[in-house]
Amino acid sequence: MKALYFIALIAAAAPAAHAQEADRYTNNTVAIEEGRGLYNGACTACHGVNGTAGEIGPGLAIPGRSYARNTDAQIFDAIKHGIPDTAMPAHQNTLDDDQIWKITAYVKGLRGTAIDAPSPGDIVHGEAVFWGKAECGSCHMVRGRGSVIGPDLTNLASSRKINSIIAALTSEQHRVYGPGGLQPHNLVPLQTYRVVQVTTLGGKTVRGVLRNEDSFSMQIMGLDQQLYLLDRAKLKTIIYEPKGLMPTDYDQRLSKVEFDDLLAFLTRLGSPPTSQEPQVRMPGGRDPD
């Protein structure tokens, strides 16, 4: 751990050659994917898969870790020129600048949540797109406005990474992977918002998103925004629909400017997380010690 702090100090002191330069690949899913491939080829031996720490270098995306190199330019510089007096080598002879920028975009995507590095754009316009053309409010709520069918987005940017927000807008794959491995982690119904249509023995039909289920019961948030608590034994039919309600073609149905501005709005929803425990003492409780 001491070595890690040492590296961080050195990194902080190192001059950043590209101090003002922003990564043009930020939020570019294709480039970030290329960055992932390049990272997997050049970086994992030391830094681990998904930035989880390898056998030599520190983790690049570890919850609770603070980083000496946060800006695009600082990360770019560390990859290109290496970090003096550490095991981090220069990559300027093996990777070109374009490739290094792609890795930078990928590493940033691994780190923190969206609010740590909000996407650039016109926030006011983005909010207008959210409630208007993109119709996000027909399912989602932000600070009390909108619908309860989909997840509340009030704190979206402080709970999700920017890559996962982009993926939600543009890809049907919502599966997440557990830390430290390829083994997929099946989302429980609370997170999947799977669409289901059921008919009761009495003939009533309910269509909505599955909040939870087990072998005996179902909890469905209907499209009418009513919660239905149902027993399987009292259902005549259950149809799981293959597609979710969430459109995943926002990069097509919105213009480039609209998409970027929407992302600028979404990546600012919430407040930066604090790592501190609440300092509230409740008299009369059991002493935590």
Add this chain to the structure above:
Amino acid sequence: MGLRRVLLSALLLACAPIWAQVPDPIKADPKDWLTYSGQYHSQRHSQLRQITAANVSRLEAKWVYHMTGQKDLEATPIVANGVMYISQYNRIDAIDARTGNVIWQFQRQPIATGAQRGTGFWKNKLFVTTSDKHLLALDARNGSVLWDVAVHDDLQLAGQAPLIVKGKLIVSGNLPHGFIQSYEADTGKYLWSWSPIPADDDPQLASWGGQKPDGAPIWVSGSYDPELNLIYYGTGQPEPQWAGEGRTGDNLYSDCIVALDPDTGKLKWWYQNTPHDTHDYDSLEMPVLVDADWKGQPRKLLLQANRNGFYYILDRTNGEFLQATQFVKQVDWLKGWEGNGHPIPDPAHDPSVLGTTTCPSTSGATNWPSPTYDPALHLFFFVAQEGCGVNLRDSARNYAGTGYLESPEAGKSWQLFTRALDAFTGKKVWDYEQITSHHYGPGLMSTAGGVVFSPEEFGQFTALDSRTGKVLWHFNTGDVITDSPISYSVDGKQYVAIISSSNVFAFGLPDGGGPANGGPK
């Protein structure tokens, strides 16, 4: 007998009747659950019949015990003389099996939270595997340490429950490669080791194509036949796990069921379920020992539902292959079979850099959670996982690593079923779909009352009719279940217990709610 001794005997009888009789796994009184699988034959079928298919709908929670500082416990509880023992590495909690009140706790530092699957009871001793390569025996009365030895060869034991036969403690582990060891249960004295890696003078060394043999971890407990004096264990996959090109050949004794002499550790026979494995189809599913007529002849059989998708019947006297039946819809890792039950793996399904779809998935058509066998109905119950996987490797070089994913293709996603097979034909009799359970799942227990207790991954504890698979009762324990249920009785009352994450639940019929020994005989 002097007066003092008479008085002392009277006092002992009055105060400690519980310790007057020492439960013995050979005698297997159904009121106790002394080994990981309940009995040496690993049928996991309780002979208690107070709780039946007719009255199980009235089952109610009797108590809950929280094991502090733990989560996702995988241990099967042990019960002896009305006391339940819950284990973790470095730890055992002893609780009153009627009330859930703790009696004693043993905690060797540090507090560990790994995948540890139980302890074993032998002559009022319990055994603890530690996280620092030690093995301990405790006095079951108060948790006092009776002996503490360093594991032979400085090896770390895997977390499975020890098996104790004929006063010999059998333990096993994974690294540097699989091993089984034996110790004297009374003293901790080291007795023998067996390795699934062929010795230099073993002709099976040739089954590795010149590459150094590696792997075959052993991380599940085994079964024991006192008459044949053999213990039966499964062995795990060869290494490197995903790259098979360097280890041409069958790679013995990986992915095998092996029979060892518990007195010497010598290999009596072996059968290999998956030769030249590149999909991590460990043969560590519990071997279940059954005596039955097989095609008109009484035979000593060994039954196993294997991770590779086949249900096996072997003759356990000599390992003779009798039958293999496919028990999940999709199996494509093999091209076919040659004589004596030797499958031919299909290299087209070897892992690749881009990913190769293979059925069943590496998480297995079934896995370590325990199966059960009902000797009256001749049914074999187990958790089956339908679906396929994608196997990946990180490069084309030999010794490449990486892993597996759930197949994203339609019709190949993972789904767990509680499945009943005709134990001798291997044909499916019924299926119970565990909605929302997709991965491994907990194990099962069946009872002479005609009930299969089938916990589900996300906390439902469900009772099924053994004959039909119909749901008779269920209870939401509120957390993930990763162990297998047990049954025991105290003071004439039958209990069923399951661990859900860090909480032990015990269920029974309402007091005075029925005849003490009701149900079918």
